[in-house]
Amino acid sequence: MANDMPREFSARLGTVESELRALWLQAQAGDEAAYRDVLGRIARLLRAYLRRRMAGWQDDVEDLVQECLLALHLQRASYDPAQPLSAWVYAISRHKLIDFWRRNRRYGALNDSIDDVDELLLAGEAIEPMSHVDLARLLSLLPEAQRRAIELTKLEGLSVAEAAARIGMTEGAIRVQVHRGLKRLSLLVKVVI
Missing domain, CATH: 1.10.1740.10 (RNA polymerase sigma factor, region 2, helix turn helix motif)
Structure with missing residues (x-):
């Protein structure tokens, strides 16, 4: 089959x-x-x-x-x-x-670096220590639910279902929190950097 x-x-x-x-x-x-x-x-x-x-x-x-x-x-x-x-x-x-x-090229690289964190990690590219500090600082500015959903799905590489089970949310809620968090991060990057 x-x-x-x-x-x-x-x-x-x-x-x-x-x-x-x-x-x-x-x-x-x-x-x-x-x-x-x-x-x-x-x-x-x-x-x-x-x-x-x-x-x-x-x-x-x-x-x-x-x-x-x-x-x-x-x-x-x-x-x-x-x-x-x-x-x-x-x-x-x-x-x-x-x-x-x-x-939109002046903002494109800023969005790619956050949205593609999991791809960068999987590709084995070295991320400079300062990038970790910047990312940690930006993540700390997010509401807890958004920050946690992004950490689990994008940084730890869990599936949406696994992340939902770990923190007791529905899969839909995880997807919404990731979407809102990434959107907010893109705005924060423009303001902070």
């Missing part, structure tokens, strides 16, 4: 691509209902794509989704029906994401 999973997943992706492409072509032919439907579906896919790539900027995801949709609308004549629609959508959204990072 495990061997069938990639095939099923691949088939599902092919189905989604076919459905999106068919709707897009109907929209190009003037079908307004198909246009609304395909833009709604693309918007959901873009939100998921951008949320994964904008960890410290969740408040900006929806704005960027709208920018991408506008770009798709304005560039709709550039779509080549012989090519996959998803590749065209991805290319445009990737360019919009790059534009976003360029506009």
Whole structure:
């Protein structure tokens, strides 16, 4: 059964691509209902794509989704029906994401360093002792629940379920505390540094 999973997943992706492409072509032919439907579906896919790539900027995801949709609308004549629609959508959204990072580059590194603490530790990169002091100082400024949720999930590497069990919170509450804590940390970094 495990061997069938990639095939099923691949088939599902092919189905989604076919459905999106068919709707897009109907929209190009003037079908307004198909246009609304395909833009709604693309918007959901873009939100998921951008949320994964904008960890410290969740408040900006929806704005960027709208920018991408506008770009798709304005560039709709550039779509080549012989090519996959998803590749065209991805290319445009990737360019919009790059534009976003360029506009916000002076803060990007600050957010990455806090959001990606677990990746830095796993990669074995040496973190300077001063960084530990700075991080400890910033974490101490957070409310207890936010600080503890971040320490358990991001620094100790526990899963959300493990962290929830350890401190007696629900998994949803842990996720909310981590999200709010990271958001507050990004603001604190801008003020403190």
